[in-house]
Amino acid sequence: MHITGEGLLVILIVGLIAGWLAGKIVEGSGFGLIGDMAVGIVGALIGSWLMPRLGIHLASGILSAIIVATIGAVLLLVIVKLVTGGFPRRRSWRF
Numbered sequence: 001m002h003i004t005g006e007g008l009l010v011i012l013i014v015g016l017i018a019g020w021l022a023g024k025i026v027e028g029s030g031f032g033l034i035g036d037m038a039v040g041i042v043g044a045l046i047g048s049w050l051m052p053r054l055g056i057h058l059a060s061g062i063l064s065a066i067i068v069a070t071i072g073a074v075l076l077l078v079i080v081k082l083v084t085g086g087f088p089r090r091r092s093w094r095f
Contacts, residue, residue: 012037012041014069015040015043016040017070018039018069019041022077025074026074026081027077027081039077040073043075043076046073047070047071047075048068048072049072051068
């Protein structure tokens, strides 16, 4: 399998957007650049596997890829939240 530079860039951008959106929907804040990308890419894998099995087929294109990845990322975050009992709070460095 060969992924071009442009294809990799599209995967990273879709993952970043989907992870950021899922972070806003589930937790109310993002997870940083790398965290959002990781959540979005794993969410895209989950969404692209799950949606056809549920009989849901969206159009092709980057917008539908973002929608599918966001749905998968939201499911991923909800499952992680249920298993772990919630996300740990971020430390604040206030004095």
